[in-house]
Amino acid sequence: MLTDLFTYLAQGTVSLTVFALPYRFFFSRLTTFQWNRFYLVGSALLSLLIPFVSMPELVNSGVATGAVFGLSRVGASQAVGELLLSETTAPTGFSASDMGTILLVLYGIGCLYKAARFGQNLRAIFNVIRTSRKIESGHCYSVYCQSRLTTFSFLNGIFLNFDEHSLTEEERAQVLQHERFHVRHRHTLDLLFFEILGIVFWFNPLVGYLSRSIRLVHEYVVDALMTRSGKNVRTYGYLLVKLTRQQGPNSLVHSFSTKPIFLRIHMLTQNPSKPMHKLIFLLILPVLALVTVLCSFLQPAENRLGSQSRTGKPLNGIPIGSISWKGNTVYSTTELNKALDVKPGDLYNKKDFTDRLYNHVGTDVASLYMDKGYLYFNVEVKENRMGKLVNLKLTVFEGAPATIGKVTVKGNKKISAAKILAALPIQPGDLFSRSKLIKSQQILAEMGPFNPTKVGINPIPNHQAKTVDLEYVLVEK
16 A cells, blocks of 8 residues: 555656656747646646556566576575565564655645645635625626735636726726636636645645746736737736736735746747747657656556456466476476466466466465475476467476474563474474464464564575574564
């Protein structure tokens, strides 16, 4: 759960960052204001949605003719700890789970703070709406009279401040028309969306940049509409400078005096971008591809579309022609094939195949051998391409069974080591058994005096003596 949340936030952050770069260095300099608006809103939406899309594996598990791979025997013994239910190294006082919980709490506090600010701004606006007097109704807007805040618009409402005595009637008409354009283009919806984005990604400073950018683009759009005839650019510019000292009520509304005024004046006097300049927006295609690639790498492999189907079989790979075993004496070919659960005709994916040999605790081939003491079991896989098929030759190195040597306990103060060891199903002199080791871990976790999340088991193999010592590492509550 925590991993999914943090993965989503990481993917969203990467997406927002990559999408923001071309806007900052290319698109923001153009006068294609509507296109810029669509880019900012669209890229932010994609950043929220892309992490929910299952990504295909971008690097196919290719099969080389005659390729051979296998897990070394030393690696097999060293990997025993990873096959238990929890960490088998000595536990520390501060685990990854603790860190995840702390990060989640910090993230939640940040979200609550931003949400509270958002709610406070909404409440302030609705207080103004409740106390304002409607003086005009249009096709898609309503005009209210109020004196608490500077003139602003929110959703389909325009809130005029008639106490701004420094404005002439013509200037007031311009301000009113300016806010009408904001209402008609539904700019408030963009602001609300970016406020929500800021709650989810409150830790990402780029969200603030994008929020300011969309607000500025809104003003560019409306300023361009107000001066499209080209006759009143100077007069309109003077009006912007005249109102430069006014400050908007909060981040959810549009105020005529939104700063920075001088950037708006600069855009008013800038020559319109040529139609050919719109070709720069073709950069969206490689940017989108880059975002997809980066999110694919950040997504857990087991969740990627194309890695495995709901039945646990890979969805990409090369069809298997045949599977043959060599060197197996403890188990028959039929028993090994049943544990492997792969048959001719299935798709061959090297990672999935290796997992079926070693990593599916209790159901993989390694579990069959390790439950009978064959700690140093190993399989060498040889791949032979035959046209569109791949034939697999599996050579088994069973080795000799390993027995349990010394068994020690660390971290116990309330219960003696003898009492602890007596309660466990695996004892010195027994054949090594991974299932019994897992059962021992469960017993220790349920024993009571010990922290169930910090039961460690360190297997210490002795290759020459064909034994393995066990060290149980406990943390008392």
